[in-house]
Amino acid sequence: xxxxxxxxxxxxxxxxxxxxxxxxxxxxxxxxxxxxxxxxxxxxxxxxxxxxxxxxxxxxxxxxxxxxxxxxxxxxxxxxxxxxxxxxxxxxxxxxxxxxxxxxxxxxxxxxxxxxxx
Amino acid sequence: xxxxxxxxxxxxxxxxxxxxxxxxxxxxxxxxxxxxxxxxxxxxxxxxxxxxxxxxxxxxxxxxxxxxxxxxxxxxxxxxxxxxxxxxxxxxxxxxxxxxxxxxxxxxxxxxxxxxxx
DNA sequence: GGGGATTACGTCTAGCGTAATTATG
DNA sequence: CATAATTACGCTAGACGTAATCCCC
Numbered sequence: 001x002x003x004x005x006x007x008x009x010x011x012x013x014x015x016x017x018x019x020x021x022x023x024x025x026x027x028x029x030x031x032x033x034x035x036x037x038x039x040x041x042x043x044x045x046x047x048x049x050x051x052x053x054x055x056x057x058x059x060x061x062x063x064x065x066x067x068x069x070x071x072x073x074x075x076x077x078x079x080x081x082x083x084x085x086x087x088x089x090x091x092x093x094x095x096x097x098x099x100x101x102x103x104x105x106x107x108x109x110x111x112x113x114x115x116x117x118x
Numbered sequence: 119x120x121x122x123x124x125x126x127x128x129x130x131x132x133x134x135x136x137x138x139x140x141x142x143x144x145x146x147x148x149x150x151x152x153x154x155x156x157x158x159x160x161x162x163x164x165x166x167x168x169x170x171x172x173x174x175x176x177x178x179x180x181x182x183x184x185x186x187x188x189x190x191x192x193x194x195x196x197x198x199x200x201x202x203x204x205x206x207x208x209x210x211x212x213x214x215x216x217x218x219x220x221x222x223x224x225x226x227x228x229x230x231x232x233x234x235x236x
Numbered sequence: 237g238g239g240g241a242t243t244a245c246g247t248c249t250a251g252c253g254t255a256a257t258t259a260t261g
Numbered sequence: 262c263a264t265a266a267t268t269a270c271g272c273t274a275g276a277c278g279t280a281a282t283c284c285c286c
Contacts, residue, residue, distance in 0.1 A: 001193055003119040018241065031277050033241060038275085045200040052240055052285040060200045067196035074192045075119055078185035082163040082178045136266065149252050151266060156250085170260040170265055 003075050005039035006068045008032055009047060013065055017054040121193050123157035124186045126150055127165060131183055135172040 004025075011021040012032065022032040036055075040047050047061035057065065122143075129139040130150065140150040154173075158165050165179035175183065 001121040001197075003121065006196075019239090027276095028278060029241075030243090030279085033243095034276075037242090043197060043200050047200075050241065054240075063199045064196060067192065067199045071189070071192045071196050074185065074189045078124075078182060078189050079119075079161060081181045081185045082161050082165075137264090145251095146253060147266075148254085148268090151268095152251075155267090168266065172265075 001042065002038075003072060005035045005042075006071055008035045009039055009061075010065070010068050010072065012036065012048070012055055013057055013061065016056070119160065120156075121190060123153045123160075124189055126153045127157055127179075128183070128186050128190065130154065130166070130173055131175055131179065134174070 015021045018029045018032045022029045045060040046058055048055040049058055133139045136147045136150045140147045163178040164176055166173040
């Protein structure tokens with residue numbers, strides 16, 4: 001499951017036309033069309049009714065929309081959850097011959113933390 | 119953003135070893151390793167500490183885990199939201215010469231619904 | 237004919253699997 | 262040495278863009 005397709009769905013549902021939504025997403029109209037087709041194929045349902053004046057949500061699309069919004073919000077929260085932690089220090093330990101290095105390394109093994117190089 | 123990587127993350131975080139998680143996901147150990155690397159690259163953070171006995175969560179990984187669970191649950195709800203709606207009828211209107219067809223077609227234009235053929 | 241979406245097609249990147257490599261205990 | 266993860270490499274499927282096509286006002 002790809003979230004880019006879900007974001008495409010939401011923007012197209014809001015704007016009603018691929019031509020408006022596609023530039024916003026940094027892709028072409030054709031790519032947006034294929035994203036929606038791919039999403040519909042994945043879900044096994046038709047999300048939009050295609051008209052020569054744009055796209056309108058089907059009942060499936062209307063049912064999917066709120067869940068899609070919740071989904072992208074959850075994704076944004078998940079992305080924000082990393083990197084926001086205050087990093088204390090960053091120490092590279094390569095020489096085990098000196099006592100402080102051993103002490104730091106022991107602490108490293110006892111309490112693993114990210115951004116260590118080894 | 120790809121949810122398969124998030125599901126891989128959760129299973130590896132639970133089981134602690136790629137070898138156990140990979141078959142569960144229907145992929146090889148190497149593919150699981152690359153999925154995690156891809157996810158970490160996407161997030162810009164290291165989620166696991168690699169050891170010769172398996173993988174352990176870093177602080178970033180611990181912070182990401184609950185959001186990841188919420189994310190996959192939201193995805194499952196979103197997928198279930200389509201197709202569960204009760205379908206009432208399905209009518210193909212091709213002949214505009216008869217009055218009932220016109221009436222149905224007008225209703226169609228006023229209130230689009232999925233599963234129409236045109 | 238004009239605006240809008242789709243299809244066709246070439247290209248390019250991402251993801252997987254098999255096999256070989258590295259690293260730890 | 263055994264175990265577990267990584268890297269190398271070839272392959273296939275998916276995604277994008279350009280160009281051409283279809284469809285309804």
